[in-house]
Amino acid sequence: MMNKIIREVPNSFNLPYRIKRLADLAHNLWWVGNPEAARLFKEIDPLAWEQYTHNPIVFLRKVEPQTFDDLIKDRYFLERYDRIMREFDAYMQKEDTWFHDTYPELTDEQIAYFSFEYGLHESLMVYAGGLGVLSGDHLKEASDLGLPLVAVGFLYTYGYFSQRISEDGWQEARNIELNFDDLPLVALYDEDHHPIKISIELPGRELFARLYELNIGRNKLILMHTNLPENNPQDRQLTDRLYISDPELRVSQEMLLGIGGFRALQRLGHQPSIFHMNEGHSAFLTLERLRQLISDGKTLEEAKEIVRETSVFTTHTPVPAGNDEFPVWLIDKYFSAYWGELGLDRDEFMALARIKNDWSDEVFSMPVLALRLSNYRNGVSKLHGEVSRKMWQYLWPTTPAEDVPISYITNGIHTGTWLARRLGVLYNRYLGPEWRNYIDDPAIWEKVENIPDDDLWRVRLHLKRKLISYMVGRARYQWENTNVHPVQTVASGVLLDPTALTIGFARRFATYKRANLLFRDYDRLLRIVTNARKPVQIVFAGKAHPADEPGKLLIQEVYRKVKDARNGGRLVFLDDYDMDMARYLVQGVDIWLNTPRRPREASGTSGMKAAMNGTLNFSVLDGWWAEGYNGQNGWAIGDETHYDNLDQQDEADARSLYDTLENEIVPLYYTKRSADGLPGDWIQRIKECIRTISPCFSMTRMVKEYSTDLYLPALLSAKGKKAPGT
Ligand SMILES: *Cc1c(COP(=O)(O)O)cnc(C)c1O
Numbered sequence: 001m002m003n004k005i006i007r008e009v010p011n012s013f014n015l016p017y018r019i020k021r022l023a024d025l026a027h028n029l030w031w032v033g034n035p036e037a038a039r040l041f042k043e044i045d046p047l048a049w050e051q052y053t054h055n056p057i058v059f060l061r062k063v064e065p066q067t068f069d070d071l072i073k074d075r076y077f078l079e080r081y082d083r084i085m086r087e088f089d090a091y092m093q094k095e096d097t098w099f100h101d102t103y104p105e106l107t108d109e110q111i112a113y114f115s116f117e118y119g120l121h122e123s124l125m126v127y128a129g130g131l132g133v134l135s136g137d138h139l140k141e142a143s144d145l146g147l148p149l150v151a152v153g154f155l156y157t158y159g160y161f162s163q164r165i166s167e168d169g170w171q172e173a174r175n176i177e178l179n180f181d182d183l184p185l186v187a188l189y190d191e192d193h194h195p196i197k198i199s200i201e202l203p204g205r206e207l208f209a210r211l212y213e214l215n216i217g218r219n220k221l222i223l224m225h226t227n228l229p230e231n232n233p234q235d236r237q238l239t240d241r242l243y244i245s246d247p248e249l250r251v252s253q254e255m256l257l258g259i260g261g262f263r264a265l266q267r268l269g270h271q272p273s274i275f276h277m278n279e280g281h282s283a284f285l286t287l288e289r290l291r292q293l294i295s296d297g298k299t300l301e302e303a304k305e306i307v308r309e310t311s312v313f314t315t316h317t318p319v320p321a322g323n324d325e326f327p328v329w330l331i332d333k334y335f336s337a338y339w340g341e342l343g344l345d346r347d348e349f350m351a352l353a354r355i356k357n358d359w360s361d362e363v364f365s366m367p368v369l370a371l372r373l374s375n376y377r378n379g380v381s382k383l384h385g386e387v388s389r390k391m392w393q394y395l396w397p398t399t400p401a402e403d404v405p406i407s408y409i410t411n412g413i414h415t416g417t418w419l420a421r422r423l424g425v426l427y428n429r430y431l432g433p434e435w436r437n438y439i440d441d442p443a444i445w446e447k448v449e450n451i452p453d454d455d456l457w458r459v460r461l462h463l464k465r466k467l468i469s470y471m472v473g474r475a476r477y478q479w480e481n482t483n484v485h486p487v488q489t490v491a492s493g494v495l496l497d498p499t500a501l502t503i504g505f506a507r508r509f510a511t512y513k514r515a516n517l518l519f520r521d522y523d524r525l526l527r528i529v530t531n532a533r534k535p536v537q538i539v540f541a542g543k544a545h546p547a548d549e550p551g552k553l554l555i556q557e558v559y560r561k562v563k564d565a566r567n568g569g570r571l572v573f574l575d576d577y578d579m580d581m582a583r584y585l586v587q588g589v590d591i592w593l594n595t596p597r598r599p600r601e602a603s604g605t606s607g608m609k610a611a612m613n614g615t616l617n618f619s620v621l622d623g624w625w626a627e628g629y630n631g632q633n634g635w636a637i638g639d640e641t642h643y644d645n646l647d648q649q650d651e652a653d654a655r656s657l658y659d660t661l662e663n664e665i666v667p668l669y670y671t672k673r674s675a676d677g678l679p680g681d682w683i684q685r686i687k688e689c690i691r692t693i694s695p696c697f698s699m700t701r702m703v704k705e706y707s708t709d710l711y712l713p714a715l716l717s718a719k720g721k722k723a724p725g726t
Contacts, residue, residue, distance in 0.1 A: 003269045005196065006189040007213065010181060013060045018072045021085050026056035027184045028215040030088060032121040033140045033416035035424060040084050044071060054580065055123035058182045092218060097146020099707065106148075109715050112272035113138065113151040114261055114282035117242055118221060120214075122580040124183060125159020125176065126223070128242045129508050129543075130605060131316060133579065135278055137414035137605075141699035143217025144416075147707065150270050152261035152282075154253075155180070155212055155223035157240045163543045163576045167485045169559030173546045175241070185223070186213040188268070197228070198263040202252055203333055207235050209256060211264050222264050224256060245547050251326050251334055254366070258284030273718035274711060276312040277374070280324045280366030283353075286311060286373035291341050300343055304373065309717040311374035312710045315367055315406070318387045318602045325363040328354065371395060371406075376710040379408040380603040383626045387599050409709065410624055411603040412702030415439050415694075418609040420587040422459045426451060439694070440701035448691040453683045454676065460590075460614055460686070465498045467588025470581075471539075471574065491562045493539065495569030500535040501669045504589035504615070506577055509544040509551040512600040516557050518593075520654035528661060529570040534670045536661070537570040539589060541577040586610040591665065594619035595637060595657070597649065611693035614686040618665065620653065628697060633689040635660050 009027050031037035041056050042049045045063050052058040071077050100107050115135035119127030142149040161173035188196040188211050199208045208231055209224040226238045244250050262285050277283055286307050293303035317323050339349035353369035356362050371377055379385040385408025393401045427435055430451045431444050438444045471493030479489045507513055518525055529536045540558050544551030562571040592610035601623035611617060617634035619625045629636050638656045643649040673680040
């Protein structure tokens with residue numbers, strides 16, 4: 001196979017020589033996890049930086065030449081530029097990374113990571129929500145820790161949709177076409193300067209995908225895209241959007257991810273030793289690996305053993321009905337040419353992943369395929385591990401549920417991406433300048449106690465004011481530029497008060513998250529929010545999947561309440577939730593609220609982002625919060641009682657929510673120590689929250705656990721060795 005690869009970045013910036021390396025910075029997503037680097041761009045022209053959605057490629061193209069000419073005379077800017085570039089170079093060349101120092105014998109191995117979506121930055125809309133943000137954070141941290149990792153995914157034609165709320169509260173979805181020239185993509189060509197492509201076989205035709213790369217620090221993310229003239233019109237749309245509902249398009253898409261993704265790695269010269277499937281969407285990968293091993297002369301059993309020993313599968317779904325599966329007729333149509341190559345007949349092939357559900361005919365289940373062909377399997381929180389072992393126990397019929405071989409690694413978040421820059425500065429001072437090298441070490445975080453209350457409180461107030469001026473700015477823009485009714489402007493936060501206790505509720509509007517739980521006793525809620533001495537304001541945000549009608553109805557229910565004048569403008573709905581808004585919210589509100597119906601929240605990560613910024617969680621003891629809550633570092637909604645009757649559950653949880661809010665949270669926030677005028681007990685709780693949650697729910701802890709518990713044994717078996725002690 002030809003393997004000469006030419007990498008090109010279309011460079012159309014007119015940068016002065018002195019600062020020409022801003023182009024390098026723009027083409028490596030390292031900067032998105034480094035607020036000081038982001039600030040370097042912003043300082044060039046803050047207004048344009050906002051206008052071009054923090055997209056450095058577009059931004060650098062649009063900045064006025066005069067601005068650049070002024071900058072290269074600005075000694076302070078140049079100092080900062082030089083410092084950031086030095087940090088970037090040092091990062092890229094660093095040899096004594098954690099992975100290198102811990103597993104020096106494994107640095108030549110490679111880990112391949114597959115995910116349907118990646119949430120890296122708001123200017124790169126190839127993500128829908130939590131799963132994507134987790135994958136994006138995983139890649140950033142893998143680079144920080146020096147893991148030899150390469151990732152595979154899709155370059156979508158349309159990013160996940162942009163949301164507007166109509167006057168009567170109905171979600172309107174607009175597709176935004178991505179302009180690839182505006183993204184930090186690396187275009188890949190062969191030696192004849194033809195774009196590099198791979199292909200897979202679909203019924204009656206070959207499907208082609210073009211390959212691109214993104215630089216994520218020291219690692220690469222390979223993206224596939226099918227809108228090419230050689231594909232038929234339907235196939236050209238395969239990478240149009242995330243989470244297509246049409247099963248036929250969906251199966252083709254997943255074949256491209258698993259089978260095509262594996263071929264893409266090979267085409268670009270990668271030879272990963274192990275493969276991590278983040279959720280079941282990429283599980284066809286296991287089939288392609290089997291096929292190639294068999295064509296190299298292995299028996300089916302040998303091939304299965306090799307694939308299992310080198311595959312890691314992470315499940316994120318706590319309910320059977322949420323799993324990814326295909327009707328058997330569809331698998332017949334798409335794989336009848338394929339199973340012969342595995343030396344299997346139809347029944348043997350179907351048996352790899354066929355299950356019979358209570359709610360459907362026989363289906364071919366992606367998680368079952370992944371579970372059967374991976375020896376390393378995990379859920380994403382302690383509770384979700386338990387739920388997964390029970391849910392999949394039937395695949396290990398002779399094993400008691402507690403021994404089902406599915407472990408858990410609780411999710412985490414990438415500190416550099418989610419921590420407010422100003423808090424980072426405060427932590428530099430009080431945790432020591434080296435704290436970022438010990439993020440997962442609880443001992444470092446003990447020093448949070450040393451931060452003076454008024455310093456911490458001043459930063460917290462600053463972040464809340466920043467959130468409110470962000471909302472006002474958006475409201476003003478919409479008022480000027482779009483057709484909004486005045487009440488919509490009020491609903492988007494113009495009446496908020498920076499001194500009032502502020503609650504954030506931002507998440508996907510799926511019914512199990514119960515965004516309307518707060519409204520169960522609306523009169524009681526009104527009394528809480530409109531209390532003139534101790535007002536409470538609540539900010540909602542979030543999208544419903546465009547095909548989720550109940551989710552959209554939930555948005556409407558919330559929006560109608562938000563518009564009700566009786567709440568005095570204390571309830572707010574922000575449309576078009578994305579990573580940018582998520583940053584403002586998790587950093588700027590006082591309380592982060594989550595009300596899932598237990599145990600439906602596999603983990604959740606937004607509450608971790610909040611906690612690291614000193615925003616206190618107030619949540620059902622589900623997902624990560626069942627582990628994170630210690631009685632002092634936030635609040636719980638309800639206890640762990642399970643009611644079979646959903647209405648009783650909602651009633652109990654709502655009552656607990658109101659009681660805790662009225663009797664504990666509101667008084668604590670508004671009770672000031674007389675001497676300094678600060679809410680001392682509240683600040684104490686913030687410190688307890690930062691101290692206990694930041695190390696344990698960091699992406700650093702998470703990626704180290706994946707490395708030690710899953711990647712290491714898989715890598716060792718790939719090298720034909722056994723893990724120590726086994
Ligand atoms: C972190 C994040 C999520 C995940 O949040 P959870 O509600 O905790 O699952 C979703 N969307 C965006 C934009 C995020 O930043």
